[in-house]
Amino acid sequence: MPFMGTHSIDDFESGTRCAIAGGTTHVIDFMIPPRTGSLLETYRQWAEKSQGKAYCDYGFHACVTAWNDKVAKELAVLAREHGVTSCKHFLAYKGSLMLAAPEVIASFTLCKQLGILPMVHAEDGEMVAHQQRVIFESGIHGPEGHPLSRPPPMEALAVRMSTSFAELVNCPIYIVHNSCREAALEIRIAQERGVRVIGEVIVAHLMRDRSACSDPDWDLAAAHVLSPPLRAPEDMQALWAALQAGTLTVTGSDHCAFTRAQKRAGKEDFRLIPNGMLGIEERMLAIWERGVNSGRISREEFVNMTSTAAARVFNLYPRKGAVAVGSDADLVVWDPALERVISARTHQSRAEINPLEGTRCLGAPSVTIVGGRLAYHHLRGVLARPDWGRYVPRPAFGSAFSLVPRRDTVIQEERARMAALRA
Numbered sequence: 001m002p003f004m005g006t007h008s009i010d011d012f013e014s015g016t017r018c019a020i021a022g023g024t025t026h027v028i029d030f031m032i033p034p035r036t037g038s039l040l041e042t043y044r045q046w047a048e049k050s051q052g053k054a055y056c057d058y059g060f061h062a063c064v065t066a067w068n069d070k071v072a073k074e075l076a077v078l079a080r081e082h083g084v085t086s087c088k089h090f091l092a093y094k095g096s097l098m099l100a101a102p103e104v105i106a107s108f109t110l111c112k113q114l115g116i117l118p119m120v121h122a123e124d125g126e127m128v129a130h131q132q133r134v135i136f137e138s139g140i141h142g143p144e145g146h147p148l149s150r151p152p153p154m155e156a157l158a159v160r161m162s163t164s165f166a167e168l169v170n171c172p173i174y175i176v177h178n179s180c181r182e183a184a185l186e187i188r189i190a191q192e193r194g195v196r197v198i199g200e201v202i203v204a205h206l207m208r209d210r211s212a213c214s215d216p217d218w219d220l221a222a223a224h225v226l227s228p229p230l231r232a233p234e235d236m237q238a239l240w241a242a243l244q245a246g247t248l249t250v251t252g253s254d255h256c257a258f259t260r261a262q263k264r265a266g267k268e269d270f271r272l273i274p275n276g277m278l279g280i281e282e283r284m285l286a287i288w289e290r291g292v293n294s295g296r297i298s299r300e301e302f303v304n305m306t307s308t309a310a311a312r313v314f315n316l317y318p319r320k321g322a323v324a325v326g327s328d329a330d331l332v333v334w335d336p337a338l339e340r341v342i343s344a345r346t347h348q349s350r351a352e353i354n355p356l357e358g359t360r361c362l363g364a365p366s367v368t369i370v371g372g373r374l375a376y377h378h379l380r381g382v383l384a385r386p387d388w389g390r391y392v393p394r395p396a397f398g399s400a401f402s403l404v405p406r407r408d409t410v411i412q413e414e415r416a417r418m419a420a421l422r423a
Contacts, residue, residue, distance in 0.1 A: 003032065006265070006274055008256045009350045013386050015255060015280065016055040017348040020376045020384060022281035023365035024253075025330035026311075026320050026392070028059045030088060035065045035096065039074040043082060047391065054389025055382065056370045057330070059314070061119065062087035065096075067103035072110055079114045083393020086314060087116055088176070091158045092123035092227060105165050112171035112404065115396030117314070119174040122158035122183065123150060123228055132271050143221035145270040147210040147229035155228050156182035163190035163197055170407050172196035172400035174313065177254050179205045179228035181238035188247045194407070196400055198313055199248040201239050203279045203286045206251075207356060209233045222263040223353040226256070227275045240296050243305065250313060251287055251305045253279035257351040278349045282342055282356050288334075289361040315398030329372035332365045338378060340364040348382065 019027050033042040039062055046060055062084050064071060078084035089104050090097035111118045132149040140148065159175055166173035178184055178199050187199045210231055212224040224230055242248040256276025266273030284306050291297040311321025318327050340361050344354040368376035375384035
């Protein structure tokens with residue numbers, strides 16, 4: 001994936017090897033076009049570089065990096081002809097990926113019409129750019145400056161803005177990688193207003209806190225730089241609580257790994273460190289260890305938040321996320337007594353550092369089955385071939401849209417009532 005002047009180190013081959021080794025049998029990758037580029041051309045590039053190189057099934061999210069008539073037309077083609085029915089909007093990364101409020105509202109409006117699920121990276125880009133400059137000019141240049149430059153209020157404000165846009169348009173919204181108590185609170189408040197908000201949390205924010213960015217080993221500290229950044233320990237606890245309460249329902253990885261050399265682009269300036277951590281192989285292991293084994297969540301909740309919920313949200317269910325006649329034979333056999341230690345020495349990623357190095361997990365995939373074939377065995381390793389994975393197009397108007405027509409009717413009735421009172 002192209003990002004911050006470089007490309008993440010894992011491609012479809014190594015990335016899907018990570019997936020099946022960790023018990024994940026389907027991935028959805030982000031297609032990021034240049035700001036002036038074509039979504040359809042980006043789709044063709046992703047289709048080409050994934051063909052014959054994926055160890056499990058996969059799909060694509062579009063990314064809206066600009067807004068104009070061409071983007072709108074190409075989004076429609078992606079949804080109707082290629083089954084790309086989710087798209088990401090960035091409120092962060094000023095000067096590159098960030099969209100302005102009118103652009104986001106226009107995109108949400110079209111997404112509603114097309115049945116595309118809008119996704120949002122929620123950080124206020126203007127505030128981030130200001131605070132990055134303040135922190136750097138104060139003399140803090142290392143990785144520890146990253147979380148200082150992106151405090152929780154910036155994320156909470158962007159979540160509030162995004163959910164307000166969704167409420168205005170009356171469309172569902174998916175907020176990716178929520179990292180702090182304030183963001184989860186804004187989601188809950190919006191949900192209580194009736195906004196259809198789906199909240200995601202990723203393994204990095206459940207397993208590591210911001211102190212990792214201050215590690216004396218610069219490379220290890222930089223390996224923990226991602227956005228939104230790692231937070232305080234109490235934010236980790238709040239995220240677990242939000243999962244338990246159902247405010248956050250999907251666990252993702254946002255896998256975006258870089259090498260030491262790539263991260264060192266920001267050796268003298270934390271603003272230039274490529275943002276991203278690995279996590280796709282570690283996701284289920286870590287959530288079982290910190291969730292099920294700690295008594296925070298049940299085994300059934302583990303299955304839902306690591307599999308079924310995402311399949312439903314992204315309109316893959318019941319083909320994916322279910323064990324039933326007619327569903328794809330994608331299965332993981334989970335052994336709660338099998339111990340696995342997370343380590344860069346044994347992971348499938350091409351990254352040299354694993355931020356979760358040394359984490360002992362009691363409970364791990366014994367075997368992973370893809371399309372009815374044995375893809376991974378805990379003693380024999382990855383057994384699948386890179387041509388096993390298939391592109392899976394997704395229908396529009398998934399379950400998140402189920403209440404939209406009725407809410408439109410209610411809104412219209414309320415407007416008519418107010419107009420009648422004025423007359």
